[in-house]
Amino acid sequence: MLRDPLYNEIINRLNKTLDPELFERCACDLLRTIYPGLVPIRGGSDSGMDGAIADNQGTAFPLVSTTGKDVIGNLTRSLSSYLSDGGSRRKVILATSQSLRQRRRKNLEKRADKLGFTLTDIRSQAAFADLLYRSPEWCKELLNLTGEPPALSALPISNRPMICQTLVGREDDLLWLKQNTGDLLITGQPGCGKTFLLYIFAKEHDGLYVVDDNIGKIADCVRSQQPKVIIVDDAHIKLSLVGQLKHMREEISADFRLIANCWPGETNNVATNLKVASSSIHELKLLPRPEIVKVINECGIGGPDQLVRLIVDQAAGKPGLAATLCHLCLNGDIGNVVSGRALFNEIQSSFGQIVGKEAIPVLAVFSIGGDEGKTMEVVANELCMSLPTLRTITTQLATGGVMDEVLQSKLRVRPQELRFALVSTFALLMGL
Numbered sequence: 001m002l003r004d005p006l007y008n009e010i011i012n013r014l015n016k017t018l019d020p021e022l023f024e025r026c027a028c029d030l031l032r033t034i035y036p037g038l039v040p041i042r043g044g045s046d047s048g049m050d051g052a053i054a055d056n057q058g059t060a061f062p063l064v065s066t067t068g069k070d071v072i073g074n075l076t077r078s079l080s081s082y083l084s085d086g087g088s089r090r091k092v093i094l095a096t097s098q099s100l101r102q103r104r105r106k107n108l109e110k111r112a113d114k115l116g117f118t119l120t121d122i123r124s125q126a127a128f129a130d131l132l133y134r135s136p137e138w139c140k141e142l143l144n145l146t147g148e149p150p151a152l153s154a155l156p157i158s159n160r161p162m163i164c165q166t167l168v169g170r171e172d173d174l175l176w177l178k179q180n181t182g183d184l185l186i187t188g189q190p191g192c193g194k195t196f197l198l199y200i201f202a203k204e205h206d207g208l209y210v211v212d213d214n215i216g217k218i219a220d221c222v223r224s225q226q227p228k229v230i231i232v233d234d235a236h237i238k239l240s241l242v243g244q245l246k247h248m249r250e251e252i253s254a255d256f257r258l259i260a261n262c263w264p265g266e267t268n269n270v271a272t273n274l275k276v277a278s279s280s281i282h283e284l285k286l287l288p289r290p291e292i293v294k295v296i297n298e299c300g301i302g303g304p305d306q307l308v309r310l311i312v313d314q315a316a317g318k319p320g321l322a323a324t325l326c327h328l329c330l331n332g333d334i335g336n337v338v339s340g341r342a343l344f345n346e347i348q349s350s351f352g353q354i355v356g357k358e359a360i361p362v363l364a365v366f367s368i369g370g371d372e373g374k375t376m377e378v379v380a381n382e383l384c385m386s387l388p389t390l391r392t393i394t395t396q397l398a399t400g401g402v403m404d405e406v407l408q409s410k411l412r413v414r415p416q417e418l419r420f421a422l423v424s425t426f427a428l429l430m431g432l
Contacts, residue, residue, distance in 0.1 A: 048082030120300035188284030191321030236266035286317025340417030364426030373412030
């Protein structure tokens with residue numbers, strides 16, 4: 001049981017008898033954040049569909065929703081009805097308020113496969129608890145539950161969709177977290193899976209995320225919730241908070257560990273504030289291509305092969321970024337993924353907090369150099385920027401994984417699709 005009273009009460013109420021039609025409406029509304037093409041189908045004969053999901057790949061495919069304990073029976077009846085009414089798509093998404101262990105999930109996938117369908121996504125009780133946690137409106141309407149998340153929360157605040165619900169390729173990193181004691185620091189490039197790794201760890205080890213910078217509220221939550229671990233996500237932009245948490249822990253004689261994460265380029269700053277030695281710092285390495293393919297498959301994309309290769313290339317070893325690109329593809333935004341526009345938007349969002357507005361112009365000018373790259377001296381001259389300033393920016397961009405060194409004196413942007421999107425955007429901004 002997590003040490004978050006709101007989250008625990010959501011789980012408790014999901015375990016009670018729910019209004020099936022109300023849950024269906026709730027599922028359609030909340031899942032629209034993951035599948036924007038989702039529209040509800042209410043009342044009467046729904047041909048086995050509680051919702052229809054448009055993905056620009058043919059007719060909309062079905063969402064099946066159920067609150068009953070016989071999940072596999074409901075799925076079977078719904079898909080059989082869909083087939084008998086002439087439904088043409090052969091993929092489906094399942095939404096249920098029931099808690100499903102891995103064996104039940106596998107059985108559901110096998111049943112869908114037997115009926116000729118691919119069950120691309122199963123959103124069960126845990127997934128809906130996460131979605132309801134951030135939706136006070138549906139907590140009230142579906143569960144008759146009011147209240148705001150506490151300052152120490154079971155869930156991180158993240159712009160990345162947690163579409164992949166299985167930890168892939170980070171088993172050794174999870175083991176490192178479990179085997180080490182005291183305060184710890186996890187570093188890694190944006191999109192490499194730091195937040196999701198700690199999310200999995202927190203659920204197993206009484207961990208809570210700091211989601212409020214009011215140290216008084218946090219102290220009250222420490223006293224009432226008594227977490228064993230407090231996690232500071234993106235600690236490189238919350239350096240003062242890290243110091244305040246350590247001071248507060250001493251003041252109230254609390255017994256919790258601090259685990260922070262940050263970008264590689266900010267490791268020294270965060271480690272200094274956290275006061276940890278190098279033995280307590282762990283860097284998440286990029287995942288090999290086969291592991292990224294597994295992430296893509298877990299997100300519900302099995303092909304075509306060209307699309308999988310494209311996502312693997314653009315993700316560049318980062319499972320979180322791969323999941324984001326899969327999310328866009330599943331929502332029919334394949335064109336922006338192919339063109340590099342989706343990756344551009346992700347980079348702009350990720351780097352804006354650290355690098356600032358200079359990130360895009362710098363990346364765009366380096367992009368013009370193509371695979372051969374450009375020297376910093378040339379780029380500094382073209383941007384009328386001092387060389388020391390450019391060096392600082394390029395160091396941050398390099399540790400963020402979007403630049404690498406071609407030769408000793410040249411840097412380039414990768415992948416190719418990102419270069420195209422950067423140059424075209426920069427040209428528009430400059431009126432070229």
